Amino acid sequence: MSVTAVQISERRQKVKTTVSDESIKMRKFISMTMTMLKIGFIGFGGGSALIPVIEDEVVEKDKIVSEEEFNDDVMIASITPGALPVEVATGIGRQASGLKGMAAAATAMALPGALLTVLLQAVISSAGSVVKSQINYLSIGISAFIILTLLAYSLGTVCQAVNKREGQLYGLIILGVFLLSGEKSIYQLFGLDIKPIFALSTIQVLGAAFFVILFTKGHVRCLRRSIPAAIITVCYLLCAGNAHIIPVSAKPFILAVMAVLSILGLVQSIVESPHKKAFPAKRLATSAGFWLLFVVILSIPAMFLTAKALKFIGMGWLSSIMSFGGGDAYLSVAQGLFVEGGVINNADFYGNVVAVANALPGSILCKILTGIAYDVGYNLNGSVIEGFLVALSGFACSVAASGAIFELVFCVYEKYESLQIFSVVKHFIRPIISGLLLTVAVSLYTSGIRGQVQTGSGHPALVITLIVIAVNLVLMWLQRRGKNIHLIWKIVISAGISFAGCNLFL
Incomplete structure (x- = not known):
């Protein structure tokens, strides 16, 4: 065989390898995007509640990223403002x-x-609250699945x-x-009328942990450092807690001390x-350039429809940057x-945007900002089409602000990830998040499930929740025995049980 023929053969092989690699990358890209879209549709319970669902899909099943990479994303998302699921x-x-993966994943999630x-805002304006109540019934089963x-x-x-x-240490941290x-x-779960001593927010718990x-x-x-850190942290908890054992007037001083010492240590x-x-x-x-372009392109219709579009976009970015502490804080x-x-x-x-957003899956920030933008567009001329077009700007702001903030903090983290402080954070962030997720689980039941059923003692909600959990425990047992049960089927079964139960017995 001549040298020329060998070269031609090598080139063909290289082309085949390149095409094969590109094909694999494209399949991975499509699979990841569809996974995010699927999680976005079943994401009842808000940001933190989706962490286990995302991990199960992208780490355990599809193996899109490693567990260490996923934990890094969760850590950064937990300490930055914005929509947590979109940031992850x-x-x-x-x-x-x-x-392109960053853009597709963030957009698909939101x-x-x-x-x-x-869509529900548009439907409710003509169909009333019947549609919303049926969605609430479906969400009860999905919320019960999320709790498990x-x-x-x-x-x-x-x-x-x-x-x-x-x-044992992890267990103590979680507890x-x-x-x-x-x-x-x-206290709400057991119907106790007791004023809580602490009842700290997510950002307060994370702030105390990161200070230490x-x-x-x-x-x-x-x-030499841990004892003063423990004393200051206890003082902060007693001051920031609901009972204010240390007067709340001392809180600014304690926070200032914590901030100065944290910066000094860093x-x-x-x-x-x-x-x-x-x-x-x-x-x-x-x-940054991409996210800016993302907002500009999706906001073009709003800019043509109303002169207030630029002001709204600025307020949307500002609200996203200020959104520490989860969905309730964003409200x-x-x-x-x-x-x-x-x-x-x-x-x-409250009667339209918030009520609708609470009945649906996904990030509260993204839903609220998009819903407000729809209301602005709809009220221009009473047109649903104009509402949808202006809603694009709200959606763009929520996704772009979350993505841009996450990227900024992640770039800083990558530069200094070898520091001992980040090694400790990565080691303990999961048990800290797990403790917060137990709070989310209880809140999902007391506010999300029992609150939606609105029937005195809430026993029907409890029965439906227990049935859904029992069925899913059986499905988990079958999976451990080798049965392949897709996440979608678990969601459909859970939603079906609650939908049928609520319509029959409530």
């Missing part, structure tokens, strides 16, 4: 398929909830410990975080670190900016 999807998409919000998933995730955290001692954050929900880690520079066994860690990476400025600039931010700012009246905000 942004990280997964970036690691799986680069810039789209179902946002789209259903504006959250419990399984927390149990799995303890089981993942490398030894018995670490498992401690649950009691600090879920005290109010626990930052101030001790990740060396939590160093008594700076010292950076200076002492022998490993320093270059800051990925080009990647950050590319991402207060949205009220301050949009209701008190005259963008939407109080009756439409």
Whole structure:
């Protein structure tokens, strides 16, 4: 065989390999996008509640990212403002398929909830509350399924410990975080009229945890720093808690001390670190440019329809940046900016947008911002089409702001990930999140399930929830015995049980 023939053969083989690699990448991209879309459709319970569902799909089943990569995404999303599911999807998409993966994953995660919000707003205006009540019935079963998933995730955290001692430590952290954050929900669950001592928010729990880690520079066994950190943290908890054992007037001072000491510990860690990476400025600039273009393109219809579009877009970005602490916290931010700012009246905000958003899957931030934008567009001329077109700008703001903030913080994390503080954070973030998820599980029942049924003692809600959980436990047992039961079937069965039960017995 001549040299030319050999070269031709090698080139053909290289082309085949390239085509094969591209085909694999495309299949991975499509699979990831469809997975995010599916999770977006079943995402009842808000941001944190979706962490176990996302992990099961992208780590355990599809193996799109590793468990370590997923935990990094969850850690960054948990400490940044914005829509948590969208932020986690942004990280997964970036690691799986680069810039296009980031865009597709974030959009697919947010789209179902946002789209259903504006569709239901349009339908309710003509069909009344009947449609919403039926959606509530479906959501009860799905919420019960999510509760079981959250419990399984927390149990799995303890089981993942490398030894018995670490498992006990994880268990104590989970229990401690649950009691600090879920005290109010626990009292509601048992019908107790007791004022909680703590009842801390997610951001308060995470803030206290990160203060200890930052101030001790990740060396939590160093008594010289850990003892003062523990004393200051206890003072903060007693001040920030519901009972205000330490007067609330001391809170600004305590927070200032915590902030200064945290920054001091972080700076010292950076200076002492022998490993320093270059800051990925080009990647950050590319991402920022993309998200800006994303907002501009989707907001073009709104800009043609109303002169107030630019103001609304700015308020949308600002509200996303201010949205620390989950969905409930975003409602207060949205009220301050949009209701008190005259963008939407109080009756439409709570009676229409919030009521609809609470009945649907997906991020509260994305649904609320999209729903407000729809209301703005609809009220221009009473046109559903104009409502949908302006809603695009709200959707774009919610996704782009979350994605951009996540990328910024992740780039900073990548530069300094070798620091001891990040090693400790990665080690303990899962048990901390697990404790918070137990609070979400209890809240899902007390507010999401029992609150929607509205029947005195709430026994029908409890019976339906227990039936759904029992059926899913059987399905989990069958899976362990080798049966392949897809997530969609679990969701359909759970929703079907609650839909039939509510319509027959309520």
